[in-house]
Amino acid sequence: MNLFSPAQLVDQYSQSGASKTRLPSWKLLLLGVLAGMIVAFGGAVTSTAAHAVSNVSLARIISGMLFPFGLCMVILTGAELFTGNCLICISVLDRRASILKMLRNWGYVYIGNFAGSLLVAAGCAFFGQMNYSNGGLAVYTIRLAAQKCAMSFTPALVMGILCNVLVCLGVLTSLTAKDTAGRILGAYLPVSFFVICGFEHCVANMFFIPAGLFALKVPAYAALAIKAGIDTGPLTWGNFLLHNLLPVTIGNIIGGVGLGSCLWACYHKKESETAAKGSTTDRAAA
Secondary structure (H helix, E strand, O other): OOEOOHHHHHHHHHHHHHHHHOOOHHHHHHHHHHHHHHHHHHHHHHHHHHOOOOOHHHHHHHHHHHOOHHHHHHHHHOOOOOOHHHHHHHHHHOOOOOHHHHHHHHHHHHHHHHHHHHHHHHHHHHOOHHHHHHHHHHHHHHHHHHHHHOOOHHHHHHHHHHHHHHHHHHHHHHHHEOOHHHHHHHHHHHHHHHHHHOOOOHHHHHHHHHHHHHHHOOHHHHHHHHHOOOOOOOOOHHHHHHHHHHHHHHHHHHHHHHHHHHHHHHHOOOHHHHHHHHHHHHHHHO
């Protein structure tokens, strides 16, 4: 079969997650920056493709068709993505990694993801990428960022939970395949679902909202946003960090850890089974 079983998948991720916790800090940061940039590129592509589409359903479908390739590239390049690394809880539950080592991984990767996303956001806002449609892309970016900053805590939290259940399903289903095409398809569909539904992803928001904040610093873009009647009041760094990034990050952790824990409980190798196999092997050797 060209497919790993769920039990094999959980065991393999347990080993893989443990190895992630042992990576040196500099490598976690660099691979985190790479993943942040890849996800930000996905955000830039979807905004560029959908900014002039007035039909909301069509715009969501276009975004859902394009954005998932970011996670595919993250998986194939071995980059470190915070939301996917919530699955390291499987390694912790399997006693192959400690909670402190998991938190260390999360911390360095989160910082790296943030840095990579900011680099792409600044490049797009300050160097003319948002000039499409006579600045219409910049207006779209500012409006989207302002809407995200205006979210209240509970909706952002729940949308974050739902999002990372799908993202982590994408990570895991991609690993069930033994060939590149299967891995890409496994990652693609769950992420497409979350994008079309409009769920909240903390690393994606590290691009979308700073891109809007940076665009607002460009006088021409700011004037267009005012002319378009956008309420830019909610679009501040404080609202970004406290009203969006914080609850979405918490939600992403709950969703990813919840899914990982559920699958571990259902499919992990029980110690009694391992001991029994060991006893059988010992008797056979004797």
